[in-house]
Amino acid sequence: MQAIKEYRRIAVFGGIYNNALALEAMLEDVYKREVEAVFCLGDMGGFGPHPDRVFPLLKAAGVLAIQGNYDESLALGKGDCGCGYTDPRDNFFARVSYEYTFQNTSLNNKAWLGRLPKQRRIRLGPLQVSMCHGSPRTINEFLWESSTPNGLVQKFLRHGGTDVLLCTHTGIKWQRRLPEGKHLVNVGVIGRPENDGQTNVWYTILTAGDDLQVEFVPVHYDHERLALEMEQEGLPPEFIETIRTGWWTTCMEILPAKERRRGKY
Amino acid sequence: MSTPVSPFSYLSTLWVQLTGTWCNLQCVHCINASGPKNPWLKSLDPKTVKRSIREAETFGVKEIYFTGGEPFLHEDILDLLAFALQAAPTTILTNGTMINGTVADALAALASQTPYSFEIRVSIDDIDAEQNDRIRGKGAWAKALKAIQLLHARGLLPILTATEPVHQSLSEESGLYTRFRNFLLSLGIDKPRVKIIPIFPIGRMAVVGAPLLTEEVLQGFDFSLLQCSETRVVADGGIYSCPILAGLAEARLSEESLQDSFKPCRLYHPACVTCYHTGMTCKNF
Numbered sequence: 001m002q003a004i005k006e007y008r009r010i011a012v013f014g015g016i017y018n019n020a021l022a023l024e025a026m027l028e029d030v031y032k033r034e035v036e037a038v039f040c041l042g043d044m045g046g047f048g049p050h051p052d053r054v055f056p057l058l059k060a061a062g063v064l065a066i067q068g069n070y071d072e073s074l075a076l077g078k079g080d081c082g083c084g085y086t087d088p089r090d091n092f093f094a095r096v097s098y099e100y101t102f103q104n105t106s107l108n109n110k111a112w113l114g115r116l117p118k119q120r121r122i123r124l125g126p127l128q129v130s131m132c133h134g135s136p137r138t139i140n141e142f143l144w145e146s147s148t149p150n151g152l153v154q155k156f157l158r159h160g161g162t163d164v165l166l167c168t169h170t171g172i173k174w175q176r177r178l179p180e181g182k183h184l185v186n187v188g189v190i191g192r193p194e195n196d197g198q199t200n201v202w203y204t205i206l207t208a209g210d211d212l213q214v215e216f217v218p219v220h221y222d223h224e225r226l227a228l229e230m231e232q233e234g235l236p237p238e239f240i241e242t243i244r245t246g247w248w249t250t251c252m253e254i255l256p257a258k259e260r261r262r263g264k265y
Numbered sequence: 266m267s268t269p270v271s272p273f274s275y276l277s278t279l280w281v282q283l284t285g286t287w288c289n290l291q292c293v294h295c296i297n298a299s300g301p302k303n304p305w306l307k308s309l310d311p312k313t314v315k316r317s318i319r320e321a322e323t324f325g326v327k328e329i330y331f332t333g334g335e336p337f338l339h340e341d342i343l344d345l346l347a348f349a350l351q352a353a354p355t356t357i358l359t360n361g362t363m364i365n366g367t368v369a370d371a372l373a374a375l376a377s378q379t380p381y382s383f384e385i386r387v388s389i390d391d392i393d394a395e396q397n398d399r400i401r402g403k404g405a406w407a408k409a410l411k412a413i414q415l416l417h418a419r420g421l422l423p424i425l426t427a428t429e430p431v432h433q434s435l436s437e438e439s440g441l442y443t444r445f446r447n448f449l450l451s452l453g454i455d456k457p458r459v460k461i462i463p464i465f466p467i468g469r470m471a472v473v474g475a476p477l478l479t480e481e482v483l484q485g486f487d488f489s490l491l492q493c494s495e496t497r498v499v500a501d502g503g504i505y506s507c508p509i510l511a512g513l514a515e516a517r518l519s520e521e522s523l524q525d526s527f528k529p530c531r532l533y534h535p536a537c538v539t540c541y542h543t544g545m546t547c548k549n550f
Contacts (some may be wrong), residue, residue: 084550086460086461087442087459088443089443142550144382145380146381146382147354148327149325149352151322151325151352152325152326152353155324155325156325252456253458253550254550256382256384257376258381258382259382260422260458261420261422263456265455
């Protein structure tokens, strides 16, 4: 069994969604912040243009990644992204996004995605930290702030024998501190803005201390260039609107009322 | 030929069959033949509901749903919703006919007092009042629509829930979803939420001799797609495997304890075929 590696300060992000421009900007920002390692919690593809541009950046930066549901689907050649939408409008856009990404991701990169682990475990100072994409039990489970009761978080932490649980998948960051120094942190995504009318995206820096320090870091990137590239690739105007305005326009079914209320649509 | 069974994975969803089959409407497609007279399944007392919610919380339940019958007929409904919302995200399924301004205000207050999501599903089966009322009863459309507007005005984002008259698969081509979405938008509801569910061959739509699932059909099937792998229902008489079959003796898994119900359940009913074919989930998502 591999020994669990210990760090003091790390950067963690999720959901690249083919957004190589945001990834590049995020990595530049990370270099200034003296972290020991950078982790990605999966979903490299979907939504944006030119999927293959993401992989050289991840490899060159030595990012330690795990698989998201999108990565699992691409690697296994599945017919859809595995988000499990039931709403026909959401399904339509999910299909457009997945088919574009599937056709434009090389076989080598699909194979690389297939070799990624599903979860990781590290130590951050005295704290045991577990990383997953959706939830510890299901790769595509959505853990929204308003849909994740404390009893469920405590169950995940207890079963995993861990102090801190890191996840992504929803597209909106949040954190919760529980009794006895336990934490859940949804690290957010860098692939698209988080439905707040702002065009920036977010990643997370975690620092060990007496208690865990959680810092959400905004990343501003050339989103107009991304929008133009998406137009050139013939991606749906609804996706491009999100990049330009910061409001989600598709895949709304998955949002609980509290999170949906904050958006425009 | 033996009846196939669905394994139990973990408790994600607790359903509370609050008012049994007591309802102020008598819809033609009702899965449990609810109505105003002589309900065959009784309402739950608040003590039983709270005990089940407490137990579910210890198992890390993710969501709680209240249904019936019509759950707003229960005199303790607001207190029970408040109790549930301290434990987990909670949804209520209603025909909307009892939601007036006062009730909508009380629901908005509940939503503001919980850190968790509070969802309200209001049933309407057609955008046309006459067509809807043929299924749901005279005046049902206008009252349900009023409820949706009252809830929307308070920022509660109700989910319009419609039944699609198909048995095999939910059809995008029927356009039902788009019709409802456009209808809500035309009313000024700018964050439209629509859920479509299929007709089940049970209750008032029971079909004599309807097909059953077999072990052969289920070879290689992913049982996690069936809600009974992670759902349990508290209803009069005990704990049952799923909300569609709540109250039926063959679907009962324990008398009182949720933990005792965490075991494989028999896929014995024609309604199980609908879940198998449609990937149906009674959950919001």
